[in-house]
Structure formats: C-alpha cells, structure tokens
C-alpha cells in the first residue's frame with residue numbers, strides 16, 4: 001500500500017487546526033509527532049542538501065583534477081614532440097657535421113681525415129692477415145724439411161700519392177677559379193678510374209691519395225698506370241678553355257711490419273722520384 005504524504009499532511013493539519021480538537025490528548029500527541037516529524041524532515045532536507053553540495057564539490061574537484069591532468073598531459077606530449085623534433089634535427093646536424101668533416105668541400109672526395117681512417121681500417125685488416133700468416137708459417141715450419149726457404153707474407157695493400165704536374169701554371173695561366181674547376185674535374189675522372197679497385201681522396205692542395213686494399217704492387221701499378229695515362233689523354237673543358245695536364249704517381253706496397261707512416265713515406269719518396277724524373281709517370285717505392 002502506498003501513502004500519499006501530501007494528503008496525509010493536509011488531513012493532519014486540518015485536524016490540528018480544528019478548535020474542538022485543541023485540547024484532545026490525541027491532538028496534543030499528534031502535534032508533538034508532527035513537530036518531531038517536521039524536525040526530522042528538516043534535518044533530512046539539510047543532510048540531503050549537504051550531500052548534494054558535497055557531491056557537486058567532489059564532481060567539480062574531479063573535473064578540475066582531470067582537466068589539470070589533461071592539460072599536463074597535453075603539455076607533456078607537446079614537449080615530447082618538440083624534444084623528438086629537436087633530437088631528430090640534432091642527429092641530422094651530427095650526420096651533416098660528420099659528413100662535412102670527412103668530405104673535401106671542393107672535390108667532394110673523401111678528405112685527408114677520412115683517408116687516414118680508411119687507411120687505418122685497411123691496415124687493421126692487413127695486420128690481422130699478417131698475424132694469421134705468421135701463425136700458419138710457424139705451424140708449417142715445424143713440418144718443413146730443414147734448409148727449405150720460408151715464405152714471407154705477401155703484400156696485399158698498396159697506396160699511391162698522386163700529384164698534379166705544374167698545377168701552379170694552370171692557376172697562373174687560367175686563374176684560380178679555373179684551377180679549382182680543373183681540380184674538381186681531375187678528381188671526378190680519377191674517382192671513376194679507381195672505382196671498383198679502391199678509394200681515392202684529396203690529400204691536400206693538388207695532391208690525392210689512392211688506397212688499394214688487397215692489391216699486390218704489380219696489380220696496383222697496372223691500375224695506377226691506366227689512371228696516369230687517362231689523365232694525360234684527357235682535355236678538361238673549363239669555361240670554353242681547354243686545359244691539359246698530367247699527374248705524377250708514387251706507389252708503395254705494404255710490406256711486413258710497415259706502419260701507416262712508413263708506407264705513406266715510401267709513396268711520398270716515390271712521388272718525389274717521379275717528379276724529379278720528369279713527371280707524368282708512375283714510380284714504385
């Protein structure tokens with residue numbers, strides 16, 4: 001059974017308002033019950049309002065917390081994006097810096113620093129080979145009959161210093177700009193010649209270094225002779241001017257226990273000989 005409280009309240013108020021029931025004990029008790037009920041109702045109402053405003057406050061707080069959290073998250077995402085972009089551009093910058101520090105800006109060939117690295121790699125490899133060869137020889141010598149000659153490690157690395165002949169004349173005759181263009185063109189031509197054999201870089205000025213890993217001196221001489229002859233045969237067209245030139249080459253092969261310096265010195269000395277013998281030639285050091 002459901003009770004309509006509004007109707008019940010009205011009935012009770014009507015009874016309590018009637019003067020003939022004023023002093024009736026049931027009316028007195030009803031008045032007290034009414035007052036108690038009103039009091040409880042008011043308290044309940046206050047409690048309900050309190051609870052509502054508490055819930056509102058909590059909702060508000062939760063909302064502002066989640067808004068603040070979202071804001072921080074967005075800031076964090078933004079910072080991560082900026083940091084990612086920054087790191088990417090730093091990486092790119094490093095790659096470019098590394099590249100520019102290893103590439104000659106004029107000829108775009110490897111520069112001296114890069115060539116030293118390449119030579120060092122070729123040397124490490126060669127020295128490992130030497131060690132293996134030595135170990136093998138030691139093993140073999142135990143089995144070898146007395147008096148039989150021992151094999152020396154074979155040369156498997158050659159370097160060549162290549163210097164443009166009378167380059168000062170090119171500058172003097174055609175100007176420094178044409179000189180630059182000729183250096184670029186010679187670089188390109190020689191790079192093509194060396195492709196598939198080894199690596200060429202600009203050693204400085206009008207001097208280039210060629211590294212031929214795995215090349216015995218005789219085979220390296222064939223490659224360098226072809227390079228010399230092709231440079232000599234080529235006419236460089238720069239600004240409607242025809243420039244012919246030649247190169248002198250000092251070639252050296254790695255030998256047992258050579259250091260990088262001693263190998264480069266041998267090539268340098270051979271180049272000096274090539275120059276003093278009249279230029280446009282390959283001399284083996």
Ligand SMILES: Nc1nc2c(ncn2[C@@H]2O[C@H](COP(=O)(O)OP(=O)(O)OP(=O)(O)O)[C@@H](O)[C@H]2O)c(=O)[nH]1
Pocket residue numbers: 106163164165166167168169171175176177178179180183204205206275279
């Ligand atoms: N245009 C230009 N000239 C350069 C560059 N680097 C070096 N040179 C020039 O190269 C010339 C080298 O001259 P020298 O050392 O006398 O040698 P050379 O005239 O080639 O004569 P030999 O080497 O003895 O055959 C100098 O005139 C330098 O200025 C460069 O990057 N650009």
